[in-house]
Amino acid sequence: MNSLWAVTLATLKKDIRLEWRSKDALNSMLFFSLLVVVIFSFSFDPTAEESRQIAGGLVWVGFLFASVVALNQTWARELRNQVLDAYRVSPAPPNSLFVAKALGNFILVSVLEAVMAPLFIVFYNLRAIGPAWQLIPIGVLGTWALVVNGTFFAAVSIRTRSREIMLPLLLFPISIPAVQAMVEATRIILMGDGSARFWIVLLLTYDVVFTTACLGLFETILHAE
Amino acid sequence: MKRLFPILSVITAALLAYALYEAMVVAPTERTMGDVQRIFYYHVPSAWTAFLLFMVNLVASVVYLIRRNPKADALAVVCAEVGVVFCTIVLVTGPIWARPVWGIWWTWDVRLTTTLVLWLIYVSYLVLRRFSDSAQTPVLAAVLAIFGALDVPLVYFSIWFFRTQHPQPVIGGGGSLDPGMGRVLLINWLAFCCFAFLVCWSRYRLEMLQREVEEAHAMESLVGADGVSAKASLPLNRSPR
Numbered sequence A: 001m002n003s004l005w006a007v008t009l010a011t012l013k014k015d016i017r018l019e020w021r022s023k024d025a026l027n028s029m030l031f032f033s034l035l036v037v038v039i040f041s042f043s044f045d046p047t048a049e050e051s052r053q054i055a056g057g058l059v060w061v062g063f064l065f066a067s068v069v070a071l072n073q074t075w076a077r078e079l080r081n082q083v084l085d086a087y088r089v090s091p092a093p094p095n096s097l098f099v100a101k102a103l104g105n106f107i108l109v110s111v112l113e114a115v116m117a118p119l120f121i122v123f124y125n126l127r128a129i130g131p132a133w134q135l136i137p138i139g140v141l142g143t144w145a146l147v148v149n150g151t152f153f154a155a156v157s158i159r160t161r162s163r164e165i166m167l168p169l170l171l172f173p174i175s176i177p178a179v180q181a182m183v184e185a186t187r188i189i190l191m192g193d194g195s196a197r198f199w200i201v202l203l204l205t206y207d208v209v210f211t212t213a214c215l216g217l218f219e220t221i222l223h224a225e
Numbered sequence B: 001m002k003r004l005f006p007i008l009s010v011i012t013a014a015l016l017a018y019a020l021y022e023a024m025v026v027a028p029t030e031r032t033m034g035d036v037q038r039i040f041y042y043h044v045p046s047a048w049t050a051f052l053l054f055m056v057n058l059v060a061s062v063v064y065l066i067r068r069n070p071k072a073d074a075l076a077v078v079c080a081e082v083g084v085v086f087c088t089i090v091l092v093t094g095p096i097w098a099r100p101v102w103g104i105w106w107t108w109d110v111r112l113t114t115t116l117v118l119w120l121i122y123v124s125y126l127v128l129r130r131f132s133d134s135a136q137t138p139v140l141a142a143v144l145a146i147f148g149a150l151d152v153p154l155v156y157f158s159i160w161f162f163r164t165q166h167p168q169p170v171i172g173g174g175g176s177l178d179p180g181m182g183r184v185l186l187i188n189w190l191a192f193c194c195f196a197f198l199v200c201w202s203r204y205r206l207e208m209l210q211r212e213v214e215e216a217h218a219m220e221s222l223v224g225a226d227g228v229s230a231k232a233s234l235p236l237n238r239s240p241r
Helices: A002-022 A024-044 A048-089 A094-124 A132-157 A163-191 A197-222 B004-026 B035-067 B070-102 B110-131 B137-162 B179-233
Strands: none
Touching: A002 A024, A002 A094, A024 A048, A024 A094, A048 A094, A048 A132, A048 A163, A094 A132, A094 A197, A132 A163, A132 A197, A132 B137, A163 A197, A163 B110, A163 B137, A197 B137, B004 B035, B004 B179, B035 B070, B035 B110, B035 B137, B035 B179, B070 B110, B070 B137, B070 B179, B110 B137
């Protein structure tokens, strides 16, 4: 158990340090979602009431597309110099590698969300009518839902030709219920339209089910030959 | 086994013709929808057949992950391909039926959405198979099939909570179906299942043949390369393996 966390932490630290020095993924994600905000904002130009209705969808679709940028480079970095092969033959537990990568992506996407959320509020004149604090658990659960499957399918898609385009093709169909739950929960809270409890529970279920599945099957994927 | 194939083909053709006759002529006309309702005999059996094939795909995928049996993988490919075809039939006949009856082509209802998501997942399954290198493909695809199976109940619950417009299940649900219609439906389903089985069977044979050919090619090039290197390193002519 101890070595599991040690390996996880070491990998996570390494990834964060690499990202901190280059800031490649973060910068491109930030700029990408800024473009999404601006383009959506002037193509719809919504009133305050309309933006409450559509903002949930826009925010999450923007984050979904932007997170693909981070997810795609998760494993691509390990292909250079055969790091992934080295990992495969090392005695380190595969799941700790997976958890480290997923946590790294989670931090990256969370930073993106923290920076972009104020911009969304500014451009769409948002003000939540419902309990706004609930947006925090929705954000955490929703981000984890995108990132855990995204990290897993990024590991699948690096084994394919044209891997950059493969990831969204695999990830988006599986993510449909999670995206729907995030969008609905956000919309309900922004509009003050009843309780978002069902959607939060659904997100939690999605997270538990797919985290378990990813941990159970990651070793199979890593060693697929 | 091979002699069984033409016999089964003849039986299936006869059954399909009989089912067509039953659906178009014998089955009673629905009171409110009229003749449009006859698309029911194609829509519902296709859906059941598609779901059955996806279920076989899932079982075959799990078996492959446990046993690593290439036959299970071949069965999984076949079921996914034929299943996508039947699922496409469902998604095409659905709107054709919905337009005159509900007045809309499409709605985000439980079963429509679940079927669409299932279709999307299996299309991504086929795309994955198409784009990955042969040695790893079966494992990656089997894992995706398991993820898809976990996803479908979640989709179902989320949309079920969201809204529903589709008629409640007629069979096994609260609704009542005319016994004459039920009989025709079952005949059609039997015919569709036979047809799907026939297509799967020939596709399975094709898949196994294709794998044999690929293996033979790989062996040939391996032996060829070996022969060249042996010749280059040794002046004495070795007999090729």
